Amino acid sequence: xxxxxxxxxxxxxxxxxxxxxxxxxxxxxxxxxxxxxxxxxxxxxxxxxxxxxxxxxxxxxxxxxxxxxxxxxxxxxxxxxxxxxxxxxxxxxxxxxxxxxxxxxxxxxxxxxxxxxxxxxxxxxxxxxxxxxxxxxxxxxxxxxxxxxxxxxxxxxxx
Numbered sequence: 001x002x003x004x005x006x007x008x009x010x011x012x013x014x015x016x017x018x019x020x021x022x023x024x025x026x027x028x029x030x031x032x033x034x035x036x037x038x039x040x041x042x043x044x045x046x047x048x049x050x051x052x053x054x055x056x057x058x059x060x061x062x063x064x065x066x067x068x069x070x071x072x073x074x075x076x077x078x079x080x081x082x083x084x085x086x087x088x089x090x091x092x093x094x095x096x097x098x099x100x101x102x103x104x105x106x107x108x109x110x111x112x113x114x115x116x117x118x119x120x121x122x123x124x125x126x127x128x129x130x131x132x133x134x135x136x137x138x139x140x141x142x143x144x145x146x147x148x149x150x151x152x153x154x155x156x157x158x159x
Contacts, residue, residue, distance in 0.1 A: 076100065080107070080141035080149040082156045084132070090156055091129045094122050094141045094149075101126035106142045109133060 076096035084090050094102040107128045109118035117137055118130045139156075141149040 078102075078141060078143050078147040078149050080139070080151060082139050082151050084156055085129070088131055089129055090132050091127055092122075092139055092141070092151075093127050094143070095126050096143075096147075102141075102143060106140075108140045108142070109137055110140055112136045112138075 076098040078094070079097055080092060080094045082090055082092040092107055094105055094107060096102065102122050103124045103126050105122050105126075107120050107122055108116050109120070109130060111117050111133070112135075117133045120128045120130065122128050137153045139151040139153075141151075
């Protein structure tokens, strides 16, 4: 162990690094051999290059996959709007918040007693026309779990 006294004795005028190296030690210490890793690098370089390429390809695929899931996370919400055409007819238009239509999606007109008054599916233009039922009813746009819209008859204004 090097003490402050030894440093002062052997290196009063030297910097710390020179002073420490000037202090005699009990036994000479072996210096580590300097070895070249060139042979190791040359041997494994092709494997490292392939691994880096694979990592880059995998990272690109992972980013693409994450972008795909992000678009699913920003999934479209169902939209349905019903308007009276005249005193007798109503037209309902369905679609999604991303601007896509909803042809073929179920749109039923249901009484408050849960009786289906007008079973229907949206046409190619994502619309369904029907005669206004007597009594209280609601319109059910059902594009699957989590994609349901209900519109009460009171929300469909008469002209």
